[in-house]
Amino acid sequence: MSHVETRMTLNGKEVTGHAPADTTLVRWLREQAHAYEVKEGCNEGTCxxxxxxxxxxxxxxxxxxxxxxxxxxxETSASLAEGEELSPLQAKFWETGASQCGFCTQGMLMSAVELLRSGDEVTPAKVREHLHGNLCRCTGYQAIVDAVVKAAEEGATR
Structure with a gap:
């Protein structure tokens, strides 16, 4: 298969890479852009x-x-923090113990950021609905919901 050039703005920086046309975004981000914060889980779109x-x-x-x-x-979770300082959402994940093993955290954070930026009211039910496509292997869902709600209460968008 021929390689194609792909360009994108990743976390505010222009990046370019060459990979086969059937390369998934997660593989491209990890192998071409060295964005190792993006984890590879099920490879089926379910986790x-x-x-x-x-x-x-x-x-x-x-x-x-x-x-x-x-x-x-x-945008990946690496775009959220500013230098050494956690974003408000990341800080709430830390404070509530929402990040246990850390495997699901990248996806949970990014799905939560989408919700926080949506302008919708952020309630526990809305958080659960919005994060329905993200699975936590440690079953720490309540702490995750609490973190997102608390971040929203403080006006966080990242």
Whole structure:
């Protein structure tokens, strides 16, 4: 299979890479852009571990081809913190114990960011509904819901 050039703005920086046309976004991000914060889970689009934001909308990196986001703005959890300082949402994850083993955290954070930026009212029920595509292997869902609600109460958008 021929290699294609793919360009995107990743966490505010222009990146370019060459990979086969059937390369998934999660593989491209890890192998071409060295964005190791994006985890690879089920490779079927069911666990949400590889969730990133593409032009502000959540997308599973394992079911999206890299060439499909050519020219797009892609955000991962690495875009949330400012230097050494956690974002408000990340801080709430820390404070509530929402990040247990950490495997699902990248996807949970990015799905939550999409909800926080939506302008919708953020209630526990709304958080559960919005995060329905993200699975936590440690079953720490209540702490995750609490973290997102508390972040929303403080006006967080990241």
């Amino acid at each position: 949400g571990t590889c969730t990133v934001l593409v032009d502000g909308r959540s997308a599973t990196g394992c079911t999206t081809l890299a060439v499909q986001v050519d020219g797009a703005r892609v």
